[in-house]
Amino acid sequence: MSKRKATELPPISWTKNNGDLIWKLIAEVEKPEFRLVILGKKDPSENSSGMSKAAVFKAIGKIILPDLYAINEDAVGQRVKCKYESVYGTYKKHCKRLRQTGGGLGGNDEDDESLHEYMSCYIPKGGPDETTTPDAKNLWGTCFQCISLSIF
Secondary structure (H helix, E strand, O other): OOOOOOOOOOOOOOOHHHHHHHHHHHHHHOOHHHHHHHHOOOOOOOOOOOOOHHHHHHHHHHHHOHHHHHHOHHHHHHHHHHHHHHHHHHHHHHHHHHHOOOOOOOOOOOOOHHHOOOOOOOOOOOOOOOOOOHHHHHHHHHHHHHHHHHHO
């Protein structure tokens, strides 16, 4: 018995229209029913949807790429997953710069007070505000530009 060959999908233009598809992907991932499955839960008492990650990426694909989903739902789910992982990896790489503490060498003493480092500023979830230092605003702008260039 021969195995049925999956239908090939055309390339997906993620960057078309200023990355409209990427922003749709991000909006879907932020929905609680999808976010809990993809990113996990902080509190074990939170209920997840019971869906697998593969099912979530297929569901997102059905929403943002309905025409391609009708051709091959498994391939669309895989493409959505790969793009999400790429965007998330880029985001993590650039956001790491916002959490830097200046580096340097620390001692091996675990009771050393230098193990507890604190940032000189805080950038709220919505981005810089009036309490954000000029240096942090500059770093935020640079990171945002790098993320935008890397994603699009």
